[in-house]
Amino acid sequence: IAGITQAPTSQILAAGRRMTLRCTQDMRHNAMYWYRQDLGLGLRLIHYSNTAGTTGKGEVPDGYSVSRANTDDFPLTLASAVPSQTSVYFCASSLTGGYQETQYFGPGTRLLVL
Amino acid sequence: SQQGEEDPQALSIQEGENATMNCSYKTSINNLQWYRQNSGRGLVHLILIRSNEREKHSGRLRVTLDTSKKSSSLLITASRAADTASYFCATGSYSGAGSYQLTFGKGTKLSVIP
Numbered sequence: 170i171a172g173i174t175q176a177p178t179s180q181i182l183a184a185g186r187r188m189t190l191r192c193t194q195d196m197r198h199n200a201m202y203w204y205r206q207d208l209g210l211g212l213r214l215i216h217y218s219n220t221a222g223t224t225g226k227g228e229v230p231d232g233y234s235v236s237r238a239n240t241d242d243f244p245l246t247l248a249s250a251v252p253s254q255t256s257v258y259f260c261a262s263s264l265t266g267g268y269q270e271t272q273y274f275g276p277g278t279r280l281l282v283l
Numbered sequence: 284s285q286q287g288e289e290d291p292q293a294l295s296i297q298e299g300e301n302a303t304m305n306c307s308y309k310t311s312i313n314n315l316q317w318y319r320q321n322s323g324r325g326l327v328h329l330i331l332i333r334s335n336e337r338e339k340h341s342g343r344l345r346v347t348l349d350t351s352k353k354s355s356s357l358l359i360t361a362s363r364a365a366d367t368a369s370y371f372c373a374t375g376s377y378s379g380a381g382s383y384q385l386t387f388g389k390g391t392k393l394s395v396i397p
Contacts, residue, residue, distance in 0.1 A: 173325075204387075211371065211389040212326070217382065225382055259325055268313045268375055268383045269333070274325030 173275035192260030200266030201243040287388030306372030
């Protein structure tokens with residue numbers, strides 16, 4: 170593993186189903202983030218975690234939950250998917266979540282909710 | 284809410300020409316970053332400029348920041364076909380919960396024609 174990996178690469182999901190998007194990083198970064206990218210809207214922050222054991226809400230957290238049991242993994246769960254959650258989801262990380270830091274992005278998960 | 288807004292939304296130029304993209308933002312920032320996204324891929328960090336800096340260079344990239352106008356520009360000189368991508372500005376600021384977050388604009392889609 171080098172950097173950030175996301176799984177699955179893409180998924181078609183029936184509305185109402187539960188889905189977990191996986192994100193793993195091997196850079197020992199403390200901070201991790203989940204964004205969604207929609208055409209014409211850019212990237213919007215869903216949830217973040219500044220360190221293992223803590224999480225916070227971003228701009229669009231409704232319908233999503235996250236956990237951070239360890240440094241490397243930051244799964245995003247859709248408890249009951251709805252069509253408006255059709256999007257491309259990106260996981261990112263940074264060293265500490267500090268104000269001068271670069272964020273490193275995974276390749277994304279393309280989710281279609283029908 | 285979107286903090287940064289890029290202009291133009293799309294730009295098409297010939298290889299060898301310079302490409303200029305602009306970003307405007309609304310509130311005080313600690314720094315501004317530019318990211319690049321190739322089609323179907325995650326974002327890659329290009330350059331960070333701090334709020335007390337006015338200009339920064341990195342290879343063929345030149346970034347300016349005018350905090351009085353709340354705007355930044357990204358100049359790519361001597362463009363190549365491989366520069367074809369979407370470019371996003373991201374402004375950094377602390378949230379109400381004390382967490383540092385990036386807010387991304389909607390991006391400029393650059394096409395460099397060989």
